[in-house]
Amino acid sequence: MQWNSAAEFFAMGGYGLYVWGAYAVTAVLVAVEAVTLVRRECAARSSRAQPEGKGRPR
Amino acid sequence: MAAGAAAAFGAVLARDLLIAYRRRADVLTTLFFFVIVVSLFPLGVGPEPDTLREIAPGVVWVSALLAAMLSLARMFSGDFADGTLEQLVLAPQPLTWLVLAKVAAHWLTAGLPLVVIGPLLGLQFDLPAEALVVLVVSLLIGTPALSMIGAVGAALTLGVRGGGALTALLVLPLYVPVLIFGAGAVAAAAEGTGAGGHLSLLGAMLMLSLVFAPWAIGAALKISLE
Amino acid sequence: MNWFKYSSPAAFYPLAGKMAPWFLAAGAALGAIGLYIGFFAAPTDFQQGDSYRIIFIHVPAAWMSMLIYVVMAFWAGIGLAFNTRLSSMMAHALAPTGALMTFLALWTGSLWGKPTWGTWWVWDARLTSELILLFLYIGYLSLAAAIDDPRKADKASAVLALVGVINVPIIYYSVQWWNTLHQGASVSITRSPSMAAIMLWGMLVMVFAFWSYCIGAVLLRLRHIIRERERHAAWAGAAGG
Numbered sequence: 140m141q142w143n144s145a146a147e148f149f150a151m152g153g154y155g156l157y158v159w160g161a162y163a164v165t166a167v168l169v170a171v172e173a174v175t176l177v178r179r180e181c182a183a184r185s186s187r188a189q190p191e192g193k194g195r196p197r
Numbered sequence: 198m199a200a201g202a203a204a205a206f207g208a209v210l211a212r213d214l215l216i217a218y219r220r221r222a223d224v225l226t227t228l229f230f231f232v233i234v235v236s237l238f239p240l241g242v243g244p245e246p247d248t249l250r251e252i253a254p255g256v257v258w259v260s261a262l263l264a265a266m267l268s269l270a271r272m273f274s275g276d277f278a279d280g281t282l283e284q285l286v287l288a289p290q291p292l293t294w295l296v297l298a299k300v301a302a303h304w305l306t307a308g309l310p311l312v313v314i315g316p317l318l319g320l321q322f323d324l325p326a327e328a329l330v331v332l333v334v335s336l337l338i339g340t341p342a343l344s345m346i347g348a349v350g351a352a353l354t355l356g357v358r359g360g361g362a363l364t365a366l367l368v369l370p371l372y373v374p375v376l377i378f379g380a381g382a383v384a385a386a387a388e389g390t391g392a393g394g395h396l397s398l399l400g401a402m403l404m405l406s407l408v409f410a411p412w413a414i415g416a417a418l419k420i421s422l423e
Numbered sequence: 424m425n426w427f428k429y430s431s432p433a434a435f436y437p438l439a440g441k442m443a444p445w446f447l448a449a450g451a452a453l454g455a456i457g458l459y460i461g462f463f464a465a466p467t468d469f470q471q472g473d474s475y476r477i478i479f480i481h482v483p484a485a486w487m488s489m490l491i492y493v494v495m496a497f498w499a500g501i502g503l504a505f506n507t508r509l510s511s512m513m514a515h516a517l518a519p520t521g522a523l524m525t526f527l528a529l530w531t532g533s534l535w536g537k538p539t540w541g542t543w544w545v546w547d548a549r550l551t552s553e554l555i556l557l558f559l560y561i562g563y564l565s566l567a568a569a570i571d572d573p574r575k576a577d578k579a580s581a582v583l584a585l586v587g588v589i590n591v592p593i594i595y596y597s598v599q600w601w602n603t604l605h606q607g608a609s610v611s612i613t614r615s616p617s618m619a620a621i622m623l624w625g626m627l628v629m630v631f632a633f634w635s636y637c638i639g640a641v642l643l644r645l646r647h648i649i650r651e652r653e654r655h656a657a658w659a660g661a662a663g664g
Contacts, residue, residue: 154474374597
């Protein structure tokens with residue numbers, strides 16, 4: 140563990156803006172994608188009686 | 198009795214050239230677009246001769262590329278609209294030959310004029326003589342490649358919403374290698390380092406496009422006609 | 424075991440439903456491990472200070488962006504050649520995630536470039552190729568969106584994806600050539616091979632984290648596409664049933 144304090148961690152040796160700017164946008168966009176997909180999936184699973192595994196098109 | 202592939206090639210080529218001749222204005226507007234766009238750059242960048250000489254290869258090439266791209270719309274749209282395209286696709290002759298004929302006609306009417314006017318515009322930027330020669334050669338090799346690659350985009354977007362902007366979006370990334378080596382050749386000639394490598398790679402791209410594009414164009418046309 | 428039975432949307436749908444949560448969970452777990460290594464185990468870099476820690480998301484995003492494009496083109500090609508709907512649906516499911524990865528590679532690359540090279544954008548070979556790859560993804564998505572008939576959209580975008588995938592190496596090498604010609608000294612942002620082992624481990628774990636996450640996300644999106652396109656089918660169940 141090389142960070143002596145939380146402040147040091149956030150400062151990232153002076154590069155905090157760049158490091159956290161990169162990580163923040165990545166986290167936000169990935170979260171948006173994931174949440175959108177998961178919500179759609181949950182909505183579909185709960186609202187429709189999917190015949191999971193029984194389906195074969197006739 | 199069905200004609201051979203070569204005869205069909207000749208027939209399609211002749212027809213397209215005749216149609217283009219009857220609509221000469223289309224050819225001229227492409228050319229004037231080229232000239233105007235090239236002239237915009239000094240107006241935007243400033244008249245300093247050294248700067249202009251340095252950006253000239255890129256400016257002329259990008260403008261030629263955009264002019265070629267704008268002319269793609271008319272490669273297939275006329276025949277698509279009046280049903281001729283369907284006949285071509287259904288014809289017994291190999292579609293790749295017929296497609297090559299259409300692209301050749303397009304190049305002769307949209308690409309070759311750029312090759313002719315290009316050096317004159319290069320003069321506006323005070324490009325040295327060796328660079329002007331290489332400009333002509335690079336455009337001569339590059340514009341057919343642009344027509345071939347562009348034809349794929351034109352065939353895919355036939356009758357699709359989004360029109361020219363969509364075709365541009367599809368085609369411009371594929372144009373990048375041709376641009377890099379075309380403009381690079383002229384810049385190398387202007388600097389005095391050899392343009393041979395660039396021109397060879399440009400030639401290689403032309404060969405690749407001649408081999409692969411006709412299949413893609415044919416496939417795209419069949420899909421668009423469904 | 425006959426795997427080909429999964430080539431119908433109806434058969435693959437429940438399988439995707441079972442797999443997706445596992446991949447997403449694995450992605451989250453690996454991500455946590457990778458980020459721990461990246462922020463707490465890996466030391467500060469001698470030359471770049473702490474700004475280099477961006478590689479732990481930049482490199483995985485870039486690799487995913489390229490891998491996904493190839494996989495997308497593969498499935499699009501299969502769909503075109505064998506007329507299988509599910510393959511084309513898979514290609515459409517892959518594209519948005521691939522485009523997102525490409526954008527993240529560009530964004531993180533730019534933020535890494537600023538402290539390293541002084542400018543927000545560097546025309547180095549890799550970033551420039553990534554930018555063009557983003558245009559290729561956008562082209563694919565735009566063409567598919569512009570065509571109303573789903574099967575026609577499948578085929579047209581498949582031709583585009585195949586043309587694109589052939590061009591990706593050509594574009595990459597020509598941009599590399601262009602870059603070395605115009606800039607003399609190499610301006611590659613990515614590290615030279617002299618990376619500390621712990622940094623490599625962190626990067627590797629993050630690559631697998633991204634890979635897991637992307638598979639999970641794509642499977643979920645594929646299920647959504649299958650629901651949309653197959654809603655008329657008997658197996659899909661009546662709406663609200």
